[in-house]
Amino acid sequence: MGTTAISPSRILKDLDALWLSLGEEQQHEPPVSGAPGASPVLRACAMTLIAVVDTDDVTVGETLAMLVRSHPSRLIVLTVTSGDAPSLQAGVTAQCWMPFGKRQQICCEQISMSASRVSLQEIPPVIRGLIVPDLPVACWLRGRNLIQTPELDGVIGLADKLIVDSGGVADLSAQIGYISTHEAGARRVCDLAWTRLTRWREAIAQLFDDAVGAERARRLERIRIEYQGAHVPMSAYYLAAWLRHSLARSLKVEIVRVGDFERARVCSVHLAEQATDVSITVTTDRDVQLHAGARDAHTVFPRLSEYELLREELSVLGPDSVYESVIAAVPALLAESEAAPS
């Protein structure tokens, strides 16, 4: 792959041509029912979504194709290629789908770019010209190797919201530092490791909905979080920080490894007070046992795809005060566990 001069105006011209050709293609199809003169293709856009991916990422296309159905966007997919030679490429396509039961196609535009690391600094001015005016901009750093890549700061700087995934990250201090640094800027940061906890948090909240639960919440004294895997997952600290923040008390926290798993994960949460114990335990892959005093219940945490996690995150483009409080509390928890005798 060689270096080509890519300019926003050239790409925008290509997009115009693309829409024209999509319209012409559809002219040959049977007419759309409904309003006379209705266009057969509906162009949909509610934000700009920049996805930064590794060169060998072959599954991201499927995730994005699903995602634009719930969050129609101008997609800018930036592939960071390996190799030291300068390299820049760009092209346009459309993501189209036919909503169930409808006869009008909905299409979102996708701009695909690739750049080697040394060429990344040339990318922000191009993307700046491609951002849909006056709509939110989200940047999803999908590539695991792309976190802590200073060359990408210019691209991230264009976004209102940065999405990362700390699942599988071992160096939690560095990761939380990275998130906090960006959080301190003007943009919001979210972490899919936090998004995965929504079901856990909902299940915990449900155990405290009634009057008995309310009384129990006031008496809670200890938090024990069990995990499986080679290192403590970020989600364990997120959960602990959230529980402390919710109860507005500095409860004693224990984070304990109880087994192996290919990717570190939380498998159980125990909230204890003197009289009773509240726990949520993943018994198999998805089955969950809820226990609160004399009450036992069973539920299922559906295994969420990356698409489902992103769908949730892109629905929260405004401030997420709970997560912001959690991010602020995690460093103290990390310091506590480092100080604790092993």
Place this chain on the structure above:
Amino acid sequence: MTPSSNPFRDATRFERRVRPCALVIFGANGDLTKRKLIPALYRLAYEHRLPPGFAVVGNSRTEMTHEQFRDKMREAVLEFTEETPFEEKIWNDLATGLYYDSGDLKDAGCYTRIKARLQEIEHSRQTGGNILFYLSTQPSHYRAVIHGLGVANLAKPGNGAWRRIVVEKPFGHDLASARELDDAIQRVFNEEQVYRIDHYLGKETVQNILAFRFGNSIFEPLWNRNYISSVQITAAESIGVEGRGAYYQEAGALRDMIQNHLLQIMATVAMEPPAAFEAQTVRDERAKLLRSIRPFTHDEVRLNAVAGQYGPCRVGGQALAGFREESGVNPEAQTDTYAAVTFTVDNWRWAGVPFYIRSGKRMTKRVTDIAIRFHSAPHSPFQTGNHDSASWAGPNLLVLRVQPEEGITLRFLSKLPGSGMKLRPVEMDFKYGSSFGMRSPAAYETLLVDALTGDATLYTRRDMVEASWEAVHPIMEVWQNTKKEFPNYEAGSWGPKASDEMLGRRGHSWRVP
């Protein structure tokens, strides 16, 4: 502790969860259950929004086994669910919680059997004693059901459980009967337990009126008599009475549409900003607006209300029957299949602004929208000779489209390209489909979840129902005592000439939606 005071609740993230419960549908063999309720429940199940153990107990007079009921409801889902694929597994999960108990609603034994069924379900499906009763029967049965539930002690829960009742419209057929019905309901249920459903309020686009008005800062300063000259609310149907002739003959457009749906829409358009999006505050503001509608004297009715009835016609080579030729309809019927009313509101914000509301059957097309017409510019500098290129095009117009193509359009003037200052109206158009790729939930999905989670914001309250009956009461009185020259509009038209004349008296005209 209520869910809202639970320290672990995260309103930004957590979906409203329906807690374990059972739904009892009276009139389970009827059209509403087949066309709306069961498809809405299937859709909620499809989105995993129903709790595990959720159960439905159907009741009607028809003898049926549980299995026959399930088969019938399966057919209903297949036939009436839109925009959602049918998945056997999801249906089977939902169907295992469907039960059926036939019975005469006037027979106390019917409620004893339902009570026993609910106790069995509470044990087997862990519904926690939480029950939503749904009155989907003929309105004439409402009192019997409410009385039966009271006698069987089904309305008052114990042990922290809840009991609620959804009442379908019509809420009475006039002010007096509405009050009698409410009295009967409140002998058994507290007002907080009563959910009077007006499915128009559950429509996404009607809810969006609140978002549009109170989520943006640029519109609300204009939202008053200083900038708005009139408001038109249209709910037109292209179809006729479609086999409901006997029912419709007694109802008519004023009762069937304007008294409830369209006055609720008007209240949503015109109400003051609520302090919070909560049931009490939002409904307080709606009720206040409805109470501010100026009551008509009988003479004023003749100037401000028009009744119409469609006659036979040929449209596109097809012969369409007039209302009086429809099956089950009296050939001398005085029923209004079209009604148009000019309401005014007695408050500082709206004094002098007419709210033109019309609804009719067999009109040109199916459309529901709200058109906010602004005052013309006070002075036009674009005059060439005697021709004012701005004034002919009409003032700014904001149209909130409820159906079929949900969205918002703002009409304003723009310069025609080329030499000279010729102006043309153009539109800024927002379509739901192009900004949100996801489907909008059907009104019944939204409203069922609201009732199951105890959120009454989109339901009407007793005082709102009574205020809207009071607004139309003088019109009903005059119309009942006047022999009308029907039919007075052709099927496929926009209604009777008298309706155009009603607006013409104020220098306005109906827009063509």
